Amino acid sequence: xxxxxxxxxxxxxxxxxxxxxxxxxxxxxxxxxxxxxxxxxxxxxxxxxxxxxxxxxxxxxxxxxxxxxxxxxxxxxxxxxxxxxxxxxxxxxxxxxxxxxxxxxxxxxxxxxxxxx
Numbered sequence: 001x002x003x004x005x006x007x008x009x010x011x012x013x014x015x016x017x018x019x020x021x022x023x024x025x026x027x028x029x030x031x032x033x034x035x036x037x038x039x040x041x042x043x044x045x046x047x048x049x050x051x052x053x054x055x056x057x058x059x060x061x062x063x064x065x066x067x068x069x070x071x072x073x074x075x076x077x078x079x080x081x082x083x084x085x086x087x088x089x090x091x092x093x094x095x096x097x098x099x100x101x102x103x104x105x106x107x108x109x110x111x112x113x114x115x116x117x
Contacts, residue, residue, distance in 0.1 A: 045092055049085035056081015 060077030064070050 041092075041096060045089045048088045048092060049082075052081045052083075052085025052088060053078065054081070056084065 056077040056079070057074065059081075060074035063073040063077070067073065
């Protein structure tokens with residue numbers, strides 16, 4: 001004889017399998033579509049600037065050590081690293097701005113379609 005608890009258990013397992021199948025069928029969101037907060041963007045830009053400065057300083061110090069001309073290349077590459085860091089920050093800011101403008105444009109298109117205009 002079959003126990004009523006076994007039947008309810010089987011029904012729950014079937015329902016769980018259906019939900020899992022539906023969940024597996026949904027495609028995963030790409031990483032690029034994630035929402036980044038303002039703090040994350042700010043940290044990203046700070047890290048890009050500091051990385052440019054550190055790389056420039058490291059290259060300049062290395063060349064000065066090898067050539068025996070201590071402050072010349074260090075200062076030169078420090079400024080080049082600063083310029084590279086700022087350029088990377090501006091590129092990131094422009095990328096974020098373009099994404100937001102595209103989202104706003106998509107939002108307006110959706111509203112225009114609903115309003116019948």
